[in-house]
Amino acid sequence: MTKVKITIDGHDLEVEQGTNLIEAARQLGKTIPHYCYHPGLPPDGNCRMCLVQVEKMPKPVIGCRTGATEGMVVHTQSDEVKKMRQSIMEFLLINHPLDCPTCDQAGECRLQDYYMDYDRIPSRYQEQKVHKDKMVDLGAGVMLDEERCIVCTRCVRVCQEVAKSEELFVQERGNHSMVATFPGKKMTNPYAGNTVDVCPVGALTSKDFRYKKRVWFLSAADSVCQGCSRGCNISVHHADNRVYRLKPRHNPEVNDYWMCDYGRIDYKFVNDGRRLKPHFKTDAGLQEDSYQNAFAHLQSVLQNYSADQITGIASAQESNEEINAFVDFIKSNFGSLPIYFSKNNPENPYEDDILIKADKNPNSAHIASKNLKPVSEISGGVKAVFVQRNLSAQDAQVLKDKGIQIVALFATNETNLDNLAEVILPIPTFAEQNGHFTNFEGKVQGFTKALKPRGESRLFAEHAEDIKALLSSIKKAS
Amino acid sequence: MTLVLTNRFKLKDSHTLAVYEENGGYKTIDKVFATNPDDIIEEVKQSGLRGRGGAGFPAGLKWSFIPKDPGKPKYVCVNADESEPGTFKDRYLLELDPHQLIEGIIICCYAIQSHDAYIYIRGEFDLPYRRIQAAVDEAYAKGYLGKNIFGKGYDLNIVVHRGAGAYICGEETALLESLEGKRGNPRVKPPFPATHGAFGCPTVINNVETISALPWIITNGAQNYRQWGTEKSPGTKMFSVSGHVNKPGVYEVPLGYPIKDMIQNECGGVGGTGRLKAVIPGGSSVPVLTAEEALDANLDYESLMEKGTFLGSGGIIVIDDSVDMLWALRNLGHFYSHESCGQCTPCREGTGWVSKILDRIYHEGGTQADLDLLNEIADNMSGKTICALADALAMPVRSYLKKFPEDFARHIKKTA
Numbered sequence: 070m071t072k073v074k075i076t077i078d079g080h081d082l083e084v085e086q087g088t089n090l091i092e093a094a095r096q097l098g099k100t101i102p103h104y105c106y107h108p109g110l111p112p113d114g115n116c117r118m119c120l121v122q123v124e125k126m127p128k129p130v131i132g133c134r135t136g137a138t139e140g141m142v143v144h145t146q147s148d149e150v151k152k153m154r155q156s157i158m159e160f161l162l163i164n165h166p167l168d169c170p171t172c173d174q175a176g177e178c179r180l181q182d183y184y185m186d187y188d189r190i191p192s193r194y195q196e197q198k199v200h201k202d203k204m205v206d207l208g209a210g211v212m213l214d215e216e217r218c219i220v221c222t223r224c225v226r227v228c229q230e231v232a233k234s235e236e237l238f239v240q241e242r243g244n245h246s247m248v249a250t251f252p253g254k255k256m257t258n259p260y261a262g263n264t265v266d267v268c269p270v271g272a273l274t275s276k277d278f279r280y281k282k283r284v285w286f287l288s289a290a291d292s293v294c295q296g297c298s299r300g301c302n303i304s305v306h307h308a309d310n311r312v313y314r315l316k317p318r319h320n321p322e323v324n325d326y327w328m329c330d331y332g333r334i335d336y337k338f339v340n341d342g343r344r345l346k347p348h349f350k351t352d353a354g355l356q357e358d359s360y361q362n363a364f365a366h367l368q369s370v371l372q373n374y375s376a377d378q379i380t381g382i383a384s385a386q387e388s389n390e391e392i393n394a395f396v397d398f399i400k401s402n403f404g405s406l407p408i409y410f411s412k413n414n415p416e417n418p419y420e421d422d423i424l425i426k427a428d429k430n431p432n433s434a435h436i437a438s439k440n441l442k443p444v445s446e447i448s449g450g451v452k453a454v455f456v457q458r459n460l461s462a463q464d465a466q467v468l469k470d471k472g473i474q475i476v477a478l479f480a481t482n483e484t485n486l487d488n489l490a491e492v493i494l495p496i497p498t499f500a501e502q503n504g505h506f507t508n509f510e511g512k513v514q515g516f517t518k519a520l521k522p523r524g525e526s527r528l529f530a531e532h533a534e535d536i537k538a539l540l541s542s543i544k545k546a547s
Numbered sequence: 548m549t550l551v552l553t554n555r556f557k558l559k560d561s562h563t564l565a566v567y568e569e570n571g572g573y574k575t576i577d578k579v580f581a582t583n584p585d586d587i588i589e590e591v592k593q594s595g596l597r598g599r600g601g602a603g604f605p606a607g608l609k610w611s612f613i614p615k616d617p618g619k620p621k622y623v624c625v626n627a628d629e630s631e632p633g634t635f636k637d638r639y640l641l642e643l644d645p646h647q648l649i650e651g652i653i654i655c656c657y658a659i660q661s662h663d664a665y666i667y668i669r670g671e672f673d674l675p676y677r678r679i680q681a682a683v684d685e686a687y688a689k690g691y692l693g694k695n696i697f698g699k700g701y702d703l704n705i706v707v708h709r710g711a712g713a714y715i716c717g718e719e720t721a722l723l724e725s726l727e728g729k730r731g732n733p734r735v736k737p738p739f740p741a742t743h744g745a746f747g748c749p750t751v752i753n754n755v756e757t758i759s760a761l762p763w764i765i766t767n768g769a770q771n772y773r774q775w776g777t778e779k780s781p782g783t784k785m786f787s788v789s790g791h792v793n794k795p796g797v798y799e800v801p802l803g804y805p806i807k808d809m810i811q812n813e814c815g816g817v818g819g820t821g822r823l824k825a826v827i828p829g830g831s832s833v834p835v836l837t838a839e840e841a842l843d844a845n846l847d848y849e850s851l852m853e854k855g856t857f858l859g860s861g862g863i864i865v866i867d868d869s870v871d872m873l874w875a876l877r878n879l880g881h882f883y884s885h886e887s888c889g890q891c892t893p894c895r896e897g898t899g900w901v902s903k904i905l906d907r908i909y910h911e912g913g914t915q916a917d918l919d920l921l922n923e924i925a926d927n928m929s930g931k932t933i934c935a936l937a938d939a940l941a942m943p944v945r946s947y948l949k950k951f952p953e954d955f956a957r958h959i960k961k962t963a
Binding site: 113114115116117118120128129131134153156157159160161163164193194195196197199219220222238239241242243244245246 | 713730735885887889892895898903930931
């Protein structure tokens with residue numbers, strides 16, 4: 070690509086020829102305000118907020134669709150540009166309902182932000198506002214408030230470009246224009262949640278998140294989606310040691326700006342249905358109890374087996390670190406039998422050629438690198454197993470058929486193995502630890518801790534220390 | 548008077564192929580196909596023919612921007628979406644001489660070496676649609692369209708495409724979007740249709756009147772065409788005159804013709820009260836002229852530019868002194884806010900706002916601040932949008948307020 074020299078507000082810089090002026094200004098750390106432009110979507114040029122002045126051009130030009138050419142001199146802070154921004158803000162707000170107190174977007178709304186930055190004058194609008202429907206269910210968990218919409222068409226374009234779907238369009242004209250689905254139809258594409266992300270105002274909100282939390286109380290942790298082997302980069306938005314929503318995080322090599330709707334709701338297990346304390350099996354059923362009593366029970370169970378009858382089943386749902394710790398633990402304490410793995414293995418998994426992979430495990434690649442065997446190949450010598458996280462229904466059936474005992478299950482949540490395991494020890498979910506997943510392309514991606522480990526859950530390594538102590542006391546006794 | 552475009556209008560069954568051919572029609576075809584396409588473009592350039600849709604862009608120059616060998620089809624689109632208030636000339640060309648248009652299309656297509664043309668016709672046009680479609684069918688039947696037209700070894704298809712009732716689809720890029728089956732929103736330019744037009748291919752878009760002038764120009768030569776008009780506005784133009792005149796209608800006159808003569812001679816003088824108040828010279832979107840300005844103005848591109856307005860589409864609206872200019876402007880406000888496509892913020896919101904303020908002043912009375920606000924909104928709308936629709940309301944707003952302040956003052960509430 071050819072490089073060209075341009076000047077923005079007196080600063081010289083070199084950019085690739087044709088770079089739009091919003092991106093060129095970004096290289097200087099400058100923001101040219103915009104609504105309809107999104108770096109992941111084809112530019113449309115409708116909002117006119119990014120109008121700037123370019124010397125030798127007769128009229129103001131839009132930054133999003135003006136490419137840099139050699140010697141271009143751009144002004145983004147002149148009085149005329151400021152006046153244009155103020156007038157665009159005034160136009161955008163005359164028919165806006167100004168219902169910020171009840172709007173879920175408040176706190177992350179471009180209308181609020183730019184009003185403070187570029188407008189700050191009282192309304193001069195005395196006429197009746199255009200009234201439209203405030204509760205339109207577009208489908209796929211997306212709600213539309215037509216009055217708040219500024220018709221920037223980011224959502225229309227995100228459906229076209231990302232989901233390859235023409236489900237959204239603009240109907241009516243002039244100030245009656247609104248985003249809609251076709252009559253009798255709803256959005257069904259599995260990327261619809263991205264429409265909410267790209268909406269710069271409160272027009273599109275998520276049914277799952279709306280009215281649950283004011284956004285300024287949320288903190289964000291960089292993370293990686295564990296819904297499939299793609300490993301989309303995400304932010305975990307959390308407060309009160311609970312996860313409130315997941316948002317995609319830009320990574321041009323993995324997921325660009327997007328994530329799918331399956332991944333987007335794959336946080337509920339962090340909040341609900343958790344195994345927060347140790348459990349063990351009694352005659353009266355599964356009992357919640359202290360670590361001390363759970364380990365006492367584990368000790369009595371382990372005494373029934375010799376070390377060469379015991380092995381472990383690692384999980385493709387866990388991090389590289391947790392898998393390593395588990396495999397090392399089994400190898401160093403038992404080790405004569407092969408070690409096995411299990412995967413989340415739903416029937417007819419959905420996949421497409423956009424983001425969603427059929428393999429619904431975040432870490433199959435790391436499991437593959439450990440030379441473990443699938444549970445279906447489990448040999449006759451195995452009498453008892455430690456199980457990491459969970460087993461697929463098929464794998465659980467294999468253990469049942471072969472009469473193999475689960476001595477301990479390291480679980481985040483209640484599972485179908487609860488009644489098969491002698492002892493259940495709580496471990497944290499991905500949201501409660503730092504770690505790495507290796508995606509289907511072999512990319513090792515780090516995720517960070519958003520929450521404190523919930524309840525009494527502990528990383529496998531901590532459990533392993535205590536179990537090692539237990540094993541040595543068994544050895545001494547025998 | 549024999550002129551260029553309307554010579555056959557008075558003939559019985561002028562819309563039929565038989566009458567057209569009996570009166571000089573399709574006589575230029577042999578000459579066209581014996582000429583180098585570039586020489587046709589040169590001839591049109593020499594004639595000085597300017598686009599009759601409103602912008603007045605030189606037609607030959609526009610054609611010369613079409614890439615010679617783009618490696619993909621080239622298209623010609625005829626803009627028959629005539630919808631500017633006060634403009635009704637193209638409908639007569641479509642109703643009364645559709646074969647003249649078809650012959651023009653053949654010339655234009657040959658000149659740029661296109662084999663596919665579209666006539667995008669306003670959806671509300673019923674008789675014009677039936678006439679042009681019948682004429683296209685006749686031409687196909689006779690071998691004047693389709694494969695190997697006139698036995699010249701050249702293929703050419705014409706499709707008549709009806710619009711669905713949006714003013715904005717007369718804007719050439721909105722027309723293309725609509726033609727492609729999309730919502731009729733104007734496109735951001737550049738790129739221009741000459742390189743990225745219909746279906747992403749090089750495209751010439753010209754108004755019905757522009758294309759209809761081609762057979763005469765090619766038959767009689769560019770220099771003959773220049774016998775009429777001025778140096779920069781050669782030839783003749785059709786004007787649709789409406790409002791307060793005794794004989795409203797469509798008149799073809801040489802460019803440069805005085806407005807005064809148009810009203811007095813062609814239109815039988817000012818109607819209504821008989822006292823002229825204002826003239827809109829080029830369709831409702833151009834700045835208005837006062838009576839004094841109008842009586843001193845000529846109908847050509849540069850004279851009207853000097854008066855701060857435009858020749859536009861040639862839709863002349865004559866207004867007598869019974870008209871309240873605020874009422875008239877309010878009417879335009881309704882029209883342009885209804886017809887805004889709604890994609891750009893200043894137009895979507897500005898046209899609606901202007902319209903509502905004018906409504907309020909008209910019904911309840913307003914304040915000086917309202918008038919200042921109208922001017923400011925007009926400024927904030929102009930020159931900041933994808934197409935010219937915002938300007939099409941902003942220009943009347945500013946000119947009406949400036950030139951007829953007394954009509955607005957009358958609606959100002961006395962301060963309490």
